[in-house]
Amino acid sequence: MKPLSMIAGAMLLAVPAFAQNTFEGHYTRPLGDVLNDISQRFNVRLKYNVDTVGLKLSYADSRVRPYSVEESLTNVLSPFDFKFVKQDARTYKIKSYEQARRTVPDGEKLLAYMSSLYSDKASWEARRDSLSRQVRELLTIDQALAKRVGGKPVFSKVRKFDGYSVRNFYLETYPGLYVCGSIYEPSGKGVKGKHPLIICPNGHFGNGRYNKAQQQRLATLARMGAICVDYDLYAWGESALQVGSEAHQTAEAHVIQAMNGISILDFMMERKDVDPTRIGVNGGSGGGTQTVLLSLIDPRYTAACPVVSLASHFDGGCPCESGMPIQRAGGGTCNAELAAAFAPRPMCVVSDGKDWTSAVPVLEYPYLQRVYGFYNAADKVSNVHLPSEGHDFGPNKRNAVYDFFINVFGLDRSRLDESKVTIEPFEALYSFGPDGSLMPANAIRFKK
Template structure:
């Protein structure tokens, strides 16, 4: 068959299915880690063992997100206004979670309170308008109608707290909610942080604020929220011991069930290393035993209901250890992903029962008996009658955003920049020898420790003459379950002789040949062979699509696989750096196609892999490493708040800046 360059860019293998290998590799390793976690939880048989388990889970979680910000100073809380509706008043509250970081909130206070009462912290899911969303207003009013104070707070990047609102332009430069979270959250990873640290710190500071209010009994504080609010609820269950009761909605499931659902998640939902350490959603529930927990679930959710049921069923025994099996309840509604009217009614009855001692709110008995409590029924009806207030009425700021309302407003972007400078300072205080030793030890662990090498077992397929050059397709094992691929170009007249070989590493690999052909020809004319490398998930070994989004788009296939790898303590960047090292092994094979000297050239984003691989080439097998255009340091990324979202996570190594930045590798 005759090939031209365009043909090569569409080339596919017919000797091995390489399109599903990256997904299968990630899923297999994830399933193994999660199965080990099941065994570890199964071994917990006593209250003492349970306590050790939840302490370990808490420590692993906090370590994975970079710990919590070390600030517990003045809240500088203020009430920006008050509204009255039937049966309650609504205060517009602002507090400072950290200096310059203002959290906007609404406090729903039922009429008739005469002594300190119970409160429920309401944390928001991913509605762009946060606590101002009509659905969330209805939930908050419904729970307040059960007699509970409700404190609803805007999370990072939602409601009045948009990270990328430009006051001068009067618009969002990055949309609120998941896009906002991912834009700033991706820049948390190289710092060894997770965006979740800021979400959770805001929650703990909300509890601090509730403790200052004379209307509230600090021993009776609950928490609820759905979707991203369910996430925040479970984080509080794990790491905020002052929570007395919790009702996570439309979030609790299992990592394995969600792994196969084909969905990506945004940054605050990704907890590096947690699966590798054997932790799962069961641990989030176990952390609360024997306190009251109501798991609210939607049967038609994209969070698989099967995972929810399994997790609740497997954790029941931890409440039984304390003789309180009735304090873990699963409530299902026949609905899609939402905080439904029945969920709101169930939550109101649940908190009334456990925080107010209401006799008519025995939700657990009602569910088990197939009947609905009187309070549950009334609250469900109440929800349907709520008329939401206009956003402008509930807003705490004059312009609807804290940025522009408060001078010097800070958020995770500013915190990330501070963290970059602090890590640079800490590294600079070390001797060069110590800094390099730590960097190489960490890099070796990160790139090499998770691999299961195997023989290269190369496959060579001659492709004939392409644009005046002899071309071959090479295929070899990079590690167990992962093939890499390359096209090798040589001079037609001396194709059988040994020549220096240049391994070329760039985005899209062999799918990007036409625009690189002049460089390839020039390099071959200089007496060298060129190996255009397809690292994992690129070129001929591009993964099959898992979801409808574009392969390289935010929340697309590679984004999902990258974050799945984060959970098991790995990354696409680490895998691809290993791929470069294995390409060197391939080029160095002692046979008729071996290179007499090896060079490696990287360009664009992928020059990162080349620079990392160079640091790991301790035997100096490569005669020359060179990096063309592309990232010169990771720190420079933080100067670009509005960077392109395309294929970002493929070049992220979580925790890297705690050990080095690229210029420090030499």
């Protein structure tokens, strides 16, 4: 007679392979089926940015909480590194986990925690100084700056327009690596003397620094009396001729763009017509993230205006904004706290109702006011919120920028007229020339 252990083993082997929803099969079910059940049970719509085909979930039904659709989704999705984003009362989008993007409730919790770390100017400044030091270390910016070539910019001919002029430049940073950009300057009668300078890091809007809105903004600021400089994102525009566009999706883009911003300010500060007491930084989207970073690591800025970018729950979705782990500084931080380090110097945060900045008026702005209040300077930080608008650098965003710099730098409002701006063809703004023929002999060239 066979031992009972052998009989039991034979019985186990006889269990059909498809009978997975058992103790022996860890109660496994297809992920898609579980999500369909949750959708029906809670009467919600699930939208997908991920592929669930072929994915199996162990202990599937025990992960569902009959009292909470969101706890159920969290439990069901977490084994696959998926997450949900609530879009309205009855709609959830299923997405892959994003290290740089969280939710508004996450931002609320983080800012509440951070606020508990400081209650006055002294405790805040201890935190601020630690953040600044650690961000520099995590970004590796000092190592990058130590490797710079230290070259001088090469300029194109000046192009003159109504009340302003434009000329392009390229500047060698690392050996054979150049950053390209354009300088917009006031021209005409009464422009002698010192002018405010505004550095304008580019964002991810279509056509980069050559797009119409970018030209309108910089030229209008120049017409009102400011010298403005913009420059290519790393591996965008003319930079792609050197390193290819895929290099933008790397951590080195985060470092090199910060180095470029510092290097451009270095040579611009040597000009006798620049007023060192009026140095601004302004950019939108990814350029807004750069605005906050530059305002933190470069103490020469006296005014800052990040546009459609600032949030406590979003670090920037591109590696050029979050490729280096700077949010680990201070045991964990966010762009809102990094922006607060600019206090008590003037800052304007421009936000809208249809992207991740939608909660700024009730979340990030009150937090910034609290920190600025440590200096009795809550009036030095402002928020222009456009609830019916989306993620762009449209007329109302540009007007908010104009108003801010008119107020803090004393620009000439009577010269505010975008219709006077000449929109140049992209080729006119190319520092290396329309065909790249002006690229220096030692320049790195991308080979496909």
